[in-house]
Amino acid sequence: MRKVAIIGIGQTQVSEHWEKSLRELAGEAIFAALVDAGRETADGLFIGNMLSGLLNGQENLGVLIADWVGLQHAEAVKIEAACGSGGAAVRAGLMAIASGEMDCVIAAGVEKMTDAKPNETTAALATAADADWEAAHGLSFVAINALIMQRYIHQYEWEHADFAPFSIVAHQNATHNPYARLPFAISSHEYATAKMIAEPINLLDASPIGDGAAALVMVPADNISSNGRTNGRPLVTIEGSAMATDNIAVHDRLDPLWLTAAEISSKRAYSQAGLTPKDIDFFELHDAFSIMSALSLEACGFIERGQGPRLGLDGEIGISGRIPIATMGGLKARGHPVGATGVYQIVEVVEQLRGQAGNNQVIDATIGMAQNIGGSGAAIVTHILKAHK
Amino acid sequence: MRKVAIIGIGQTQVSEHWEKSLRELAGEAIFAALVDAGRETADGLFIGNMLSGLLNGQENLGVLIADWVGLQHAEAVKIEAACGSGGAAVRAGLMAIASGEMDCVIAAGVEKMTDAKPNETTAALATAADADWEAAHGLSFVAINALIMQRYIHQYEWEHADFAPFSIVAHQNATHNPYARLPFAISSHEYATAKMIAEPINLLDASPIGDGAAALVMVPADNISSNGRTNGRPLVTIEGSAMATDNIAVHDRLDPLWLTAAEISSKRAYSQAGLTPKDIDFFELHDAFSIMSALSLEACGFIERGQGPRLGLDGEIGISGRIPIATMGGLKARGHPVGATGVYQIVEVVEQLRGQAGNNQVIDATIGMAQNIGGSGAAIVTHILKAHK
Numbered sequence: 001m002r003k004v005a006i007i008g009i010g011q012t013q014v015s016e017h018w019e020k021s022l023r024e025l026a027g028e029a030i031f032a033a034l035v036d037a038g039r040e041t042a043d044g045l046f047i048g049n050m051l052s053g054l055l056n057g058q059e060n061l062g063v064l065i066a067d068w069v070g071l072q073h074a075e076a077v078k079i080e081a082a083c084g085s086g087g088a089a090v091r092a093g094l095m096a097i098a099s100g101e102m103d104c105v106i107a108a109g110v111e112k113m114t115d116a117k118p119n120e121t122t123a124a125l126a127t128a129a130d131a132d133w134e135a136a137h138g139l140s141f142v143a144i145n146a147l148i149m150q151r152y153i154h155q156y157e158w159e160h161a162d163f164a165p166f167s168i169v170a171h172q173n174a175t176h177n178p179y180a181r182l183p184f185a186i187s188s189h190e191y192a193t194a195k196m197i198a199e200p201i202n203l204l205d206a207s208p209i210g211d212g213a214a215a216l217v218m219v220p221a222d223n224i225s226s227n228g229r230t231n232g233r234p235l236v237t238i239e240g241s242a243m244a245t246d247n248i249a250v251h252d253r254l255d256p257l258w259l260t261a262a263e264i265s266s267k268r269a270y271s272q273a274g275l276t277p278k279d280i281d282f283f284e285l286h287d288a289f290s291i292m293s294a295l296s297l298e299a300c301g302f303i304e305r306g307q308g309p310r311l312g313l314d315g316e317i318g319i320s321g322r323i324p325i326a327t328m329g330g331l332k333a334r335g336h337p338v339g340a341t342g343v344y345q346i347v348e349v350v351e352q353l354r355g356q357a358g359n360n361q362v363i364d365a366t367i368g369m370a371q372n373i374g375g376s377g378a379a380i381v382t383h384i385l386k387a388h389k
Numbered sequence: 390m391r392k393v394a395i396i397g398i399g400q401t402q403v404s405e406h407w408e409k410s411l412r413e414l415a416g417e418a419i420f421a422a423l424v425d426a427g428r429e430t431a432d433g434l435f436i437g438n439m440l441s442g443l444l445n446g447q448e449n450l451g452v453l454i455a456d457w458v459g460l461q462h463a464e465a466v467k468i469e470a471a472c473g474s475g476g477a478a479v480r481a482g483l484m485a486i487a488s489g490e491m492d493c494v495i496a497a498g499v500e501k502m503t504d505a506k507p508n509e510t511t512a513a514l515a516t517a518a519d520a521d522w523e524a525a526h527g528l529s530f531v532a533i534n535a536l537i538m539q540r541y542i543h544q545y546e547w548e549h550a551d552f553a554p555f556s557i558v559a560h561q562n563a564t565h566n567p568y569a570r571l572p573f574a575i576s577s578h579e580y581a582t583a584k585m586i587a588e589p590i591n592l593l594d595a596s597p598i599g600d601g602a603a604a605l606v607m608v609p610a611d612n613i614s615s616n617g618r619t620n621g622r623p624l625v626t627i628e629g630s631a632m633a634t635d636n637i638a639v640h641d642r643l644d645p646l647w648l649t650a651a652e653i654s655s656k657r658a659y660s661q662a663g664l665t666p667k668d669i670d671f672f673e674l675h676d677a678f679s680i681m682s683a684l685s686l687e688a689c690g691f692i693e694r695g696q697g698p699r700l701g702l703d704g705e706i707g708i709s710g711r712i713p714i715a716t717m718g719g720l721k722a723r724g725h726p727v728g729a730t731g732v733y734q735i736v737e738v739v740e741q742l743r744g745q746a747g748n749n750q751v752i753d754a755t756i757g758m759a760q761n762i763g764g765s766g767a768a769i770v771t772h773i774l775k776a777h778k
Contacts, residue, residue, distance in 0.1 A: 021521060050448055051442070051448070053439075053440070053442045053443045053513075053516055054442045054443060054448075056520065057515075057516055057520045057524065058516055058520040059439055059440070059443075059469055059471055059516040059517055060469075060470065060471035060516070060517045060518070060637060060763055060764045060767060060768060061469065062469075062470055062634070062768065063470070063471075063634045063635075063637045063763065063764060063767040063768045064519065064637050066634050067634070067635075067636050067637045067638075067641070067767075071634075073633045073634055073635065073649065073650060073653050074633075074634060075480075075631075075632040075633065075634065076470075076632075076634050076768065077468055077469065077470045077477045077481075077632075077768075078468070078469040078470065079466055079467070079468060079469075080448055080449075080450065080451075080466065080467040080468075080469060081449065081451055081452070081465075081466045081467070082448055082449035082452075088466045091464075092466075092481065092484075094488075095481075095484045095485050095488040095490055096484050096488075098488035098489065098490065099483075099484040099485075099487035099488035099489075100487065100488075101484055101487065124442075126446075127442055127446055127447055127448040127449070128448055128449045129449070130453065131445065131446045131447040132410060132412075135446065242464075243464040243465075243466075244462045244463075244464065245451070245452045245455050245456070245460075245462055245463060245464065245465045246452075246456075246462065247456050248449060248452045248453050248456045249456075252456070260462065261462060264462050374449055374452065375449045375452060378449060378452040378456075379449060379451065379452045379465065379466075
């Protein structure tokens with residue numbers, strides 16, 4: 001199997017882009033990634049997106065965007081795995097290169113959510129859950145996560161305030177990210193007194209939706225010059241890539257407090273990379289809700305079961321901590337344009353590995369991990385990237 | 390690159406399956422394919438589907454179906470390329486195996502369209518076109534094809550009646566297909582006098598939508614016993630597989646009467662297989678509308694530009710003709726459950742190559758081609774399969 005390198009990255013700010021169409025948004029990120037890579041075209045385009053049909057009245061999204069960015073006649077499809085669509089699109093691009101079918105691929109994610117009415121967006125997001133057995137009973141996505149958090153707090157004897165560091169760290173990191181949706185710091189008092197959404201999840205436990213796009217240019221690593229650097233930057237390769245799934249409905253899982261798909265996909269990625277959790281310098285996890293940060297950290301082996309909040313309380317998740325997370329703001333503060341999020345995560349990992357993360361730079365970052373979750377833990381994609389310095 | 394074999398096929402009848410949910414429909418085809426292959430599980434599931442979000446309120450479709458059919462923790466995503474989603478899902482499965490990432494893949498297509506009101510379905514199908522520049526102006530999908538057919542009849546001096554053989558042959562072939570939606574013959578008089586839909590497309594130029602699912606089990610060809618047969622059947626391998634795209638909006642194309650993406654993808658597939666159009670024993674083309682049959686035959690090199698209807702008028706497209714098409718009824722009469730259609734086509738090619746096509750068997754069929762189109766010629770996937778007897 002051919003190893004894959006990421007040689008270009010691009011992103012738009014996550015925001016309310018009422019002035020830009022879906023294709024314009026995607027194009028902005030893709031053109032930036034091509035310029036960054038020093039390339040003009042690609043053989044294929046894999047678009048991570050969840051809601052273009054429901055919220056933008058547009059399917060055939062691969063073709064729409066390939067056409068717009070001038071990838072004339074290139075292969076192009078949309079990949080959907082709910083909020084895990086972006087990570088799945090990166091996996092699709094990896095397989096296209098590894099199989100020898102393509103020599104240069106663009107994997108991008110785009111989502112345009114803020115033109116719709118809030119209740120439309122909530123209903124659209126619920127299509128990530130089991131339509132017949134969860135959504136049909138009125139369970140919104142925040143409600144499903146609230147049930148999980150409620151149970152977690154009860155079973156492992158935490159208090160709501162123990163989750164504060166996840167949100168505080170993410171917001172702090174976002175203050176230095178020009179692409180972030182909510183680039184401001186929050187205090188523990190603000191966290192504790194934020195408006196309740198679905199008990200125990202309050203406004204500052206939840207990530208904001210948004211409009212945004214992110215893109216990568218991927219090539220076989222053996223195409224890169226042998227000194228291992230591109231444009232004077234460290235070469236970044238994908239060392240581990242895996243996806244696993246779980247029962248779509250939380251009530252079908254043996255343990256609703258354990259992300260089995262995160263455990264399986266991260267173990268597979270560690271094994272491919274020949275690494276263990278100790279080797280990971282930072283972790284862009286899927287903090288759609290603060291409870292998800294705890295569950296991801298546990299399932300990926302960074303702390304024992306039920307102890308996720310401990311890492312935050314002990315100061316281990318900040319930029320200079322043992323396992324920095326959400327280094328550019330995470331879903332919580334960079335924002336969560338759902339189908340694009342998984343690609344934003346990889347873009348941010350590459351920024352760190354290249355040493356381009358500015359005030360948020362993780363010192364000596366060499367190995368970065370990203371994990372993208374679709375549904376309430378149902379579809380989980382894990383990537384491990386390495387800088388060759 | 391590892392060559393891929395198809396060792397299992399399954400399908401449901403294309404019909405109005407009001408009694409079956411989306412997952413039940415997909416499961417029926419997938420279980421049939423697994424039984425046919427003599428397998429119990431797979432490493433990954435690629436679901437071709439266009440409209441589950443809009444018409445069934447369900448995304449995260451890969452996980453939903455993997456969960457339902459018991460592919461516990463397997464990788465699973467939905468692939469969308471409008472009506473070309475099924476063919477694109479087969480391509481995704483092929484790349485997963487060819488890359489070495491997986492050793493057994495299920496590629497399936499499912500679509501459930503008849504629960505919705507007809508105007509909802511028409512609006513949903515229009516999302517395959519350019520939402521901002523075609524659909525927004527009220528252009529339905531049949532209207533786009535009507536404009537193309539109108540221009541074709543004018544430019545190449547045909548009459549509407551010259552397209553009759555495409556529909557008559559498809560309906561004739563469907564009479565022997567137990568999975569067909571419209572398993573009855575039609576006469577040239579019925580064709581000529583059918584209800585007008587969007588001039589010059591009448592009811593018998595257009596394929597019917599429907600609910601249906603089809604599935605394949607794919608493995609590396611080198612996993613098969615060296616005598617080249619499985620369960621006493623000829624081994625069927627994928628010899629060519631390619632996808633190309635074109636401008637999404639017909640008005641952006643230099644020549645609206647030429648399927649450039651069909652030409653490119655078929656030439657690439659011919660080249661991979663080391664074959665020419667003369668070597669193709671039969672062709673499952675994308676006869677969503679009769680005009681599309683003519684355009685596909687031309688772009689794939691079976692007849693010169695502007696002369697597609699000639700093949701029908703000369704009796705060349707029937708089961709014993711020079712280039713049999715729609716051998717099990719095609720989109721026109723087997724039915725067109727949009728995101729599933731591309732997988733139905735491959736299932737039917739395998740049936741022919743195994744000699745399981747009953748009354749519709751193409752004698753000595755060794756090489757079969759399938760072509761699946763998303764949008765009005767915008768996303769085109771071509772596969773060439775071979776029987777090793």
